[in-house]
Amino acid sequence: MVTIAALQALYRDDVRIHISRGLDNGLTPEEVSEIILHASFYAGFPTGVKASRFAAEVFQERGLSVNPSVLDWQAPGLPPVDYTRGGYAATPRLGELRNSMLFGDIWERPQLSQRDRSMLTVAVNQATRATSELRAHLQRGLDQYGVTQQELQEVLLQVTFLAGWPAGVSAGGEAAQVFEQRGLSLGAARE
Helix, strand or coil, rough: HHHHHHHHHCCCCCHHHHHHHHCCCCCCCCHHHHHHHHHHHHHHHHHHHHHHHHHHHHHHHHHHCCCCHHCCCCCCCCCCCCCCCCCCCCCHHHHHHHHHHHHHHHHCCCCCCHHHHHHHHHHHHHCCHHHHHHHHHHHHHHHHHCCCCCHHHHHHHHHHHCHHHHHHHHHHHHHHHHHHHCCCCCCCCCC
């Protein structure tokens, strides 16, 4: 899942190979579809269009299809959010869409757990070097979605080999700060 999301974010053609490997390793077409949808919100829609085209080719080659009824889902209502501050102050509609569509619809869809979505989001943010978003999602993963320190370290390591050493070093620095704020040992997850 992490490899598909990171390669999609990097706009790489070899996402096609990893979609196929994901299916070989037990992902369903619906989960692949959901990974592409989720990553599109963080990496941009052009990345999703390209990955979706590759997924359609792989599904066709394997005689698979996505069951549309599994993906048809309506989000529950969310409370209003103050968009007059922070990164959405200049574009409050973007903030509203973030709350209603991204966190209200995409994050609540049952095809992937919020824990899995959290790791995918960390992967995409690392690959695209979105450091402030990465920090926020590292925190949310630990605090809200049950992602462990070791799992986050493994995601960062895997994406480093896909996105390059500088992306890994930058993400590692962000993770170290998040872990230290929580009193987590930086060497504890090596076991």
